[in-house]
Amino acid sequence: MRPDEIESALQGLADEHRLRRRPLLSGPQEPRVKIDGRDYLAFASNDYLGLANHxxxxxxxxxxxxxxxxxxxxxxxxxxxxxxxxxxxxxxxxxxxxxxxxxxxxxxxxxxxxxxxxxxxxxxxxxxxxxxxxxxxxxxxxxxxxxxxxxxxxxxxxxxxxxxxxxxxxxxxxxxxxxxxxxxxxxxxxxxxxxxxxxxxxxxxxxxxxxxxxxxxxxxxxxxxxxxxxxxxxxxxxxxxxxxxxxxxxxxxxxxxxxxxxxxxxxxxxxxxxxxxxxxxxxxxEKWRRELVKRHISLLREGLRATSFALCSSRSPIQPIIIGGNKETLQLAAALRERGIWVPAIRPPTVPAGSARLRVSLSAGHTHDDVAELLAVLLMLIC
CATH class of the missing domain: 3.40.640.10 (Type I PLP-dependent aspartate aminotransferase-like (Major domain))
Structure with missing residues (x-):
């Protein structure tokens, strides 16, 4: 790519709802974080056992x-x-x-x-x-x-x-x-x-x-x-x-x-x-950490089972919710952020075209109430 092509290429990414930036995190990686100056309940980190700030x-x-x-x-x-x-x-x-x-x-x-x-x-x-x-x-x-x-x-x-x-x-x-x-x-x-x-x-x-x-x-x-x-x-x-x-x-x-x-x-x-x-x-x-993650997974999956959300077959803390379109996925992620919940929107080329998703990551750092709050907001947004 030539230097004079970068600006138009970035605009092309923006037009396709694929332009990315790094959210600014203030403080340690935990379920409750401050991003871009605002407090969130976060389901984005791969800190599955809650050890990153132990x-x-x-x-x-x-x-x-x-x-x-x-x-x-x-x-x-x-x-x-x-x-x-x-x-x-x-x-x-x-x-x-x-x-x-x-x-x-x-x-x-x-x-x-x-x-x-x-x-x-x-x-x-x-x-x-x-x-x-x-x-x-x-x-x-x-x-x-x-x-x-x-x-x-x-x-x-x-x-x-x-x-x-x-x-x-x-x-x-x-x-x-x-x-x-x-x-x-x-x-x-x-x-x-x-x-x-x-x-x-x-x-x-x-x-x-x-x-x-x-x-x-x-x-x-x-x-x-x-x-x-x-x-x-x-x-x-x-x-x-x-x-x-x-x-x-x-x-x-x-x-x-x-x-x-x-x-x-x-x-x-x-x-x-x-x-x-x-x-x-x-x-x-601390084996209880893995057991707690399993309970979180069950709670989320059971709560979303009867909804229109498409869930992948996963027993891991990675619980993707397939939305499909880039724009729709970004809109849902934005709606969650408005309610104080941070879930990343994953789009192509990270995933195949047409399979944009919310990637929910669960952690032993989360409580039962944290997962219940995420579930309640998701259910409210699709009603």
Missing amino acids: PAIRQAMQQAIDEWGVGGGASALVAGHFDIQQQAEAALAEFVGCEAALLFGAGYAANLGVITSLVGRGDAVFADRLNHASLNDGCLLSRATFKRFRHNDLEHLEQLLRDTPARSRLIAVDAVYSMDGDEAPLRELLQLAERYDAWLYLDDAHGFGLLGEGRGALVEYALHHPRVVYMATLGKAAGVAGAFVAGSRQLIAWLVNTARTLIFTTAHPPAQAAAVLQALQLMEQ
């Missing part, structure tokens, strides 16, 4: 800053790998039942780094059509043959695996899909990976902390296998930031030597690792 995690990070400082200084391969980060990696590996784990600065960086490390020219990568953008970008940057299969369509995937010649293959999926809240058929996908000699790469950004008693999809579905590469983010249910990849010791050693998004970036702050260690303790000890 006092124990704040304290752990503050104490770690006193001991470890703030910055990483350089790549861990150049300036050194903090032993507090090594402790966090060991704890994460044990938590999900793997031999080893590796911290990344973000899930996006992990997806790009892992996929481009495992496949390249002459190889093939197969991705679900509803995968997160970071998975798709990793597939594109790998320079492998890139095939996309219809959402959760195992027959279509098998056809592509059978018909695509390649030296190495990798199947990439979200364990829980971020905009629909449904899940991938992971056991069946592993069977296909075994049959066609492929890696199975799982992005469990929205399952970690919830599935498998909090230990994620790997534990929920007993998927520990040499072909499985597991990634989960730490900025959602864990309430912190960053991501980790888990698998065999050989796999992690390979990534340390080949993952460009790890090698060519400054290590993330060491205090972040201390926060992760504290978050893991809370996830293990």
Whole structure:
């Protein structure tokens, strides 16, 4: 795009009700927030367990800053790998039942780094059509043959695996899909990976902390296998930031030597690792958080079951309400904001055209009354 085209392109986005801006948040991420100077009851954050502002995690990070400082200084391969980060990696590996784990600065960086490390020219990568953008970008940057299969369509995937010649293959999926809240058929996908000699790469950004008693999809579905590469983010249910990849010791050693998004970036702050260690303790000890989220999900779904709202099939805290048109979705989100409730309107290209939606995210930080208030306002708006 030329510099003189940007203004008209922005206007085009506005005309299609797709122009975005960043809402200004004042204060910590909690169910009750101040956005653009106004107080809201918010259902927008992926802080599923309500840990993002937990006092124990704040304290752990503050104490770690006193001991470890703030910055990483350089790549861990150049300036050194903090032993507090090594402790966090060991704890994460044990938590999900793997031999080893590796911290990344973000899930996006992990997806790009892992996929481009495992496949390249002459190889093939197969991705679900509803995968997160970071998975798709990793597939594109790998320079492998890139095939996309219809959402959760195992027959279509098998056809592509059978018909695509390649030296190495990798199947990439979200364990829980971020905009629909449904899940991938992971056991069946592993069977296909075994049959066609492929890696199975799982992005469990929205399952970690919830599935498998909090230990994620790997534990929920007993998927520990040499072909499985597991990634989960730490900025959602864990309430912190960053991501980790888990698998065999050989796999992690390979990534340390080949993952460009790890090698060519400054290590993330060491205090972040201390926060992760504290978050893991809370996830293990405070099981009531997951149970509370389940009750919130049931309350919302039961309350909307007899309405005209279209709900996706989701047992996760992600409860999308499909509206369809961009303009109508924005209008409904605005009507909720007028009544003090913040729910994001999700539009293309994040979701397919014609499937714009309100993406309701539930959290253990919400109370029963919070969810009941959202439900009451939604019911009032459609009467």
